[in-house]
Amino acid sequence: MAANHQAHEHHRHDEPESDITLRVKALESILVSKGLVDPQALDMLIDTYEHRVGPHIGAKVVARAWSDPAYKRRLLEDGTAAVNELGFPPGPEGINLIVLENTPKVHNVVVCTLCSCYPWGTLGLPPVWYKSPAYRARAVGDPRGVLREFGTELDDDVEIRVWDSSAEVRYLVLPERPPGTERMTEEELAGLVTRDSMIGVAKAKSPKAGARKRPGNGRAEHRV
Amino acid sequence: MNGVHDLGGMHGFGPIPREENEPVFHADWERRMYGIARILLNQRVFTLDEYRHSIERIPPSVYLGAKYYEKWAIGATGLLLEKGIIKPSDLKGVKPINLNPTFSLSAKARGDSIFKHPSRAVKARFKPGDKVIARNVNPRGHTRLPRYVRGKRGTIQFDEGVFALPDANAHGGGMILQHVYSVRFAARELWGPEAPARDSVAIDLWEQYLEPEPARSSNGRGRNGRGRR
Numbered sequence: 001m002a003a004n005h006q007a008h009e010h011h012r013h014d015e016p017e018s019d020i021t022l023r024v025k026a027l028e029s030i031l032v033s034k035g036l037v038d039p040q041a042l043d044m045l046i047d048t049y050e051h052r053v054g055p056h057i058g059a060k061v062v063a064r065a066w067s068d069p070a071y072k073r074r075l076l077e078d079g080t081a082a083v084n085e086l087g088f089p090p091g092p093e094g095i096n097l098i099v100l101e102n103t104p105k106v107h108n109v110v111v112c113t114l115c116s117c118y119p120w121g122t123l124g125l126p127p128v129w130y131k132s133p134a135y136r137a138r139a140v141g142d143p144r145g146v147l148r149e150f151g152t153e154l155d156d157d158v159e160i161r162v163w164d165s166s167a168e169v170r171y172l173v174l175p176e177r178p179p180g181t182e183r184m185t186e187e188e189l190a191g192l193v194t195r196d197s198m199i200g201v202a203k204a205k206s207p208k209a210g211a212r213k214r215p216g217n218g219r220a221e222h223r224v
Numbered sequence: 225m226n227g228v229h230d231l232g233g234m235h236g237f238g239p240i241p242r243e244e245n246e247p248v249f250h251a252d253w254e255r256r257m258y259g260i261a262r263i264l265l266n267q268r269v270f271t272l273d274e275y276r277h278s279i280e281r282i283p284p285s286v287y288l289g290a291k292y293y294e295k296w297a298i299g300a301t302g303l304l305l306e307k308g309i310i311k312p313s314d315l316k317g318v319k320p321i322n323l324n325p326t327f328s329l330s331a332k333a334r335g336d337s338i339f340k341h342p343s344r345a346v347k348a349r350f351k352p353g354d355k356v357i358a359r360n361v362n363p364r365g366h367t368r369l370p371r372y373v374r375g376k377r378g379t380i381q382f383d384e385g386v387f388a389l390p391d392a393n394a395h396g397g398g399m400i401l402q403h404v405y406s407v408r409f410a411a412r413e414l415w416g417p418e419a420p421a422r423d424s425v426a427i428d429l430w431e432q433y434l435e436p437e438p439a440r441s442s443n444g445r446g447r448n449g450r451g452r453r
Binding site: 096157168 | 229231232233235237239240241242243246248250253255256257258260263264269279288294300301304310314315317318319368372385404411415424426427429430
């Protein structure tokens, strides 16, 4: 798999190895030679975060909460335990997960202004925009402008709560269940739950847009 | 430190750069770097606080121009060199990037008022509903108290539990355990009267970043926050 990616990489950029490529290669080779990095553990870790963990996990959690009021109560009470309950570790090293419920009157949005803290266990690794200086700078001071850029228009009377994730708790937004989804199954509902809606910069998809094609696996969901 | 990483509230970065169908990693070196860093952290070669601080110590012009995992690579390389785990000669052909210098906490510094150790039982000084003020301090080392909340008044929402103080742990000061609180600040307190009245920012702050809001009799702002939104 790794070799395949490498070939892909070289194919895409027909150029000599960059400084950064050399830097990481040098780092890996010296750390492996010193026994500080086990190449097999490295491959496994990469595979986990590239292929196994991702927003499809958060989407399952949200769809369950939409379908099961008792589960939703448990999720809002103790996000870590409720995510564990579905068989997912909420993140590396026992990180605590807090779930924030969006309602017609309160809209939550998550940022990390100081670095890039993100709920890895339920959303996978963050997209580039979440880690960009623009998002980190603007989300706390101009959340309405940021949401507008994501196509999310909120009425003036909706309260926006920004959560700057600056310690060791991680936040996951529980988006509002879209109207017209009463007859949908939990699996169908999960197809409406986007990564961006669980960060809080967007709402969940409406059933029309979502029902057209549902991702067949977690891999596809990464790329939605 | 008042570094370039402390971005909250800054202007001038333009629109948010979004990418459709974004892959988890954009290049092989990114996935390798992610894995290497995770393993070094898992093996306690350095602490997460030290690692975050190493990235903050990247010179600002480099920091803002670097790709995300490039910062991880520069920070990790710098830390491994500083700790003597690798030597410059181990990285032949790699362009050196020097981090801004850091410092170690002396035993004395660990005991002084800046890093005051709470009682052994780690009692919580604040409870939900308490009015607090984020301290106006400018530490030269690592901190998770961003500039945009310093000196501002907020309210304790909930207690997140007990965690090691990053300001010490990033500098070899060990695990000084303190309560961390979710503190809510009104948008108007942070950004002025033009901010929407109901909006707010909540941030996770270690106990020593906070002090009780002083009573103010002159304008009717008491400790229980009457007269404030």
